[in-house]
Amino acid sequence: xxxxxxxxxxxxxxxxxxxxxxxxxxxxxxxxxxxxxxxxxxxxxxxxxxxxxxxxxxxxxxxxxxxxxxxxxxxxxxxxxxxxxxxxxxxxxxxxxxxxxxxxxxxxxxxxxxxxxxxxxxxxxxxxxxxxxxxxxxxxxxxxxxxxxxxxxxxxxxxxxxxxxxxxxxxxxxxxxxxxxxxxxxxxxxxxxxxxxxxxxxxxxxxxxxxxxxxxxxxxxxxxxxxxxxxxxxxxxxxxxxxxxxxxxxxxxxxxxxxxxxxxxxxxxxxxxxxxxxxxxxxxxxxxxxxxxxxxxxxxxxxxxxxxxxxxxxxxxxxxxxxxxxxxxxx
Amino acid sequence: xxxxxxxxxxxxxxxxxxxxxxxxxxxxxxxxxxxxxxxxxxxxxxxxxxxxxxxxxxxxxxxxxxxxxxxxxxxxxxxxxxxxxxxxxxxxxxxxxxxxxxxxxxxxxxxxxxxxxxxxxxxxxxxxxxxxxxxxxxxxxxxxxxxxxxxxxxxxxxxxxxxxxxxxxxxxxxxxxxxxxxxxxxxxxxxxxxxxxxxxxxxxxxxxxxxxxxxxxxxxxxxxxxxxxxxxxxxxxxxxxxxxxxxxxxxxxxxxxxxxxxxxxxxxxxxxxxxxxxxxxxxxxxxxxxxxxxxxxxxxxxxxxxxxxxxxxxxxxxx
Numbered sequence: 001x002x003x004x005x006x007x008x009x010x011x012x013x014x015x016x017x018x019x020x021x022x023x024x025x026x027x028x029x030x031x032x033x034x035x036x037x038x039x040x041x042x043x044x045x046x047x048x049x050x051x052x053x054x055x056x057x058x059x060x061x062x063x064x065x066x067x068x069x070x071x072x073x074x075x076x077x078x079x080x081x082x083x084x085x086x087x088x089x090x091x092x093x094x095x096x097x098x099x100x101x102x103x104x105x106x107x108x109x110x111x112x113x114x115x116x117x118x119x120x121x122x123x124x125x126x127x128x129x130x131x132x133x134x135x136x137x138x139x140x141x142x143x144x145x146x147x148x149x150x151x152x153x154x155x156x157x158x159x160x161x162x163x164x165x166x167x168x169x170x171x172x173x174x175x176x177x178x179x180x181x182x183x184x185x186x187x188x189x190x191x192x193x194x195x196x197x198x199x200x201x202x203x204x205x206x207x208x209x210x211x212x213x214x215x216x217x218x219x220x221x222x223x224x225x226x227x228x229x230x231x232x233x234x235x236x237x238x239x240x241x242x243x244x245x246x247x248x249x250x251x252x253x254x255x256x257x258x259x260x261x262x263x264x265x266x267x268x269x270x271x272x273x274x275x276x277x278x279x280x281x282x283x284x285x286x287x288x289x290x291x292x293x294x295x296x297x298x299x300x301x302x303x304x305x306x307x308x309x310x311x312x313x314x315x316x317x318x319x320x321x322x323x324x325x326x327x328x329x330x331x
Numbered sequence: 332x333x334x335x336x337x338x339x340x341x342x343x344x345x346x347x348x349x350x351x352x353x354x355x356x357x358x359x360x361x362x363x364x365x366x367x368x369x370x371x372x373x374x375x376x377x378x379x380x381x382x383x384x385x386x387x388x389x390x391x392x393x394x395x396x397x398x399x400x401x402x403x404x405x406x407x408x409x410x411x412x413x414x415x416x417x418x419x420x421x422x423x424x425x426x427x428x429x430x431x432x433x434x435x436x437x438x439x440x441x442x443x444x445x446x447x448x449x450x451x452x453x454x455x456x457x458x459x460x461x462x463x464x465x466x467x468x469x470x471x472x473x474x475x476x477x478x479x480x481x482x483x484x485x486x487x488x489x490x491x492x493x494x495x496x497x498x499x500x501x502x503x504x505x506x507x508x509x510x511x512x513x514x515x516x517x518x519x520x521x522x523x524x525x526x527x528x529x530x531x532x533x534x535x536x537x538x539x540x541x542x543x544x545x546x547x548x549x550x551x552x553x554x555x556x557x558x559x560x561x562x563x564x565x566x567x568x569x570x571x572x573x574x575x576x577x578x579x580x581x582x583x584x585x586x587x588x589x590x591x592x593x594x595x596x597x598x599x600x601x602x603x604x605x606x607x608x609x610x611x612x613x614x615x616x617x618x619x620x621x622x623x624x625x626x627x628x629x630x631x632x633x634x635x636x637x638x639x640x641x642x643x644x645x646x647x648x649x650x
Binding site: 088137140141145147148150151152154155156158159162163165166169256299300303305309310312313316317319320323324 | 466467469470471473474475477478480481482484485488489578579628631632634635638639641642645646
């Protein structure tokens with residue numbers, strides 16, 4: 001493992017209050033920012049006021065969507081890193097996200113009237129297929145350098161993306177495709193984000209099963225010795241990851257590097273016990289996405305920069321930092 | 332390959348193929364409207380030839396100085412860096428390079444200097460690390476590329492939200508939207524760079540033997556490498572300015588050249604890679620546009636094939 005941290009510190013969950021407070025502050029800020037006039041004082045006027053309307057229809061759904069997407073994606077990244085036993089893997093470095101996008105495109109071309117839930121199912125199925133393709137490729141790599149694994153995933157993602165782009169170009173859907181692939185929460189209104197709750201439920205399920213995934217992270221033999229079914233565990237883990245990726249892609253587009261950065265930071269701070277770290281990963285994931293969205297909204301106010309771009313920059317820089325930091329320690 | 336075919340014959344064979352492809356591109360489906368068709372297709376052809384040339388030569392040279400057949404400038408994020416520099420220049424100087432205002436030569440010089448600087452940084456990192464960190468460098472290069480792309484689209488948004496989509500389109504590789512005005516500048520820049528590269532060809536042959544042997548043979552290692560990096564920067568700038576980024580094209584043609592040239596000498600390798608580039612680009616265009624009547628950019632198909640080749644190369648036992 002490239003970047004496994006120092007001796008894990010035991011830290012009480014009471015410390016979670018700190019990021020919780022910060023999140024609450026950012027939630028308030030996120031609700032308050034926007035092109036329309038809004039004041040918290042206006043809320044007191046009662047359920048009929050325009051401020052109240054704005055809050056319920058637009059501001060609150062967006063904030064909730066950000067939190068849910070951030071939390072579930074970060075947890076998905078954590079599970080994937082456990083299962084693949086590589087710190088640099090997450091849905092966007094394993095072809096999962098690209099495969100999900102291909103699924104959405106295929107459905108948009110073949111059966112455009114499919115309801116959102118059906119879209120999600122198809123996207124999840126594609127995401128699953130992409131992830132298993134990735135695992136199959138990994139099995140064929142004789143010498144596994146920790147950096148080779150995400151590299152294969154990134155290129156696989158590129159190949160899948162080329163297929164997607166080919167069909168999108170052919171059927172004049174490039175622009176639509178672009179709108180999906182760059183993560184963007186500006187279109188989130190009441191009634192268009194609720195699927196993300198499903199992602200949160202899946203992340204919660206992952207928390208419940210956290211100990212098992214930790215065990216699976218130790219390898220097939222170890223897992224089998226403890227009397228657990230390794231194959232089935234891996235399958236369920238990847239099912240959760242694929243479903244979460246699909247939900248986020250369908251509702252908001254892809255948010256790169258998130259599932260990579262947050263679990264790594266948490267691991268550096270608190271070690272690798274998944275059950276302990278899941279709440280941290282989820283909370284910091286939500287916090288990170290919220291913060292990035294607020295940045296994107298403030299820089300060119302009253303316009304905004306899609307969150308996919310903001311996370312791409314901050315996440316890419318952090319990823320490079322993790323990579324090169326890991327190397328200097330190795331050397 | 333047991334069959335003894337001399338490198339010159341191989342070159343001649345491939346050159347014939349390339350000529351056929353070029354002729355096919357100019358002639359198929361022209362329908363007799365020569366006055367219209369020839370200049371129109373001619374400009375497009377010229378651009379494709381320039382791009383094939385620039386990408387092939389820069390990839391082979393890059394692989395020679397890094398002693399590795401998987402690295403190419405585009406995989407290390409150079410294309411994306413070029414786009415970022417463009418974006419930042421537009422943002423800070425307020426000059427739109429797409430409309431030919433401002434001083435294009437000065438801008439080109441700034442770009443090349445900046446890119447060479449970055450290339451040297453990356454290069455130092457490459458050589459300071461041990462051999463096992465090749466995968467790390469590749470990964471870092473690809474992430475640099477992603478980062479640069481995100482950054483440039485960020486900068487583009489800062490310029491003017493309404494023009495963002497237009498500019499974004501320009502960053503997407505396409506051989507249908509080539510800016511013919513740039514062709515002359517590009518041709519001259521590439522010509523000068525090639526002259527220098529051709530004069531250095533024997534030194535490159537020595538470089539393939541490894542750094543120590545090359546130095547023992549009396550080559551000024553640092554100077555050659557720096558010069559080459561500058562050449563590569565010029566070529567990458569030109570090809571990216573003409574068509575936008577194509578990640579795996581260089582990898583595809585350089586590796587084909589290694590397999591088919593029948594010689595490790597650069598006087599065969601370089602033309603061979605260029606010819607493969609022409610065959611793929613122009614031939615791909617003919618196949619897609621004229622034969623299959625598919626409305627798709629050839630770059631997407633090249634990315635697909637190139638990506639598969641890349642996966643094959645890095646998952647082979649040897650690496």
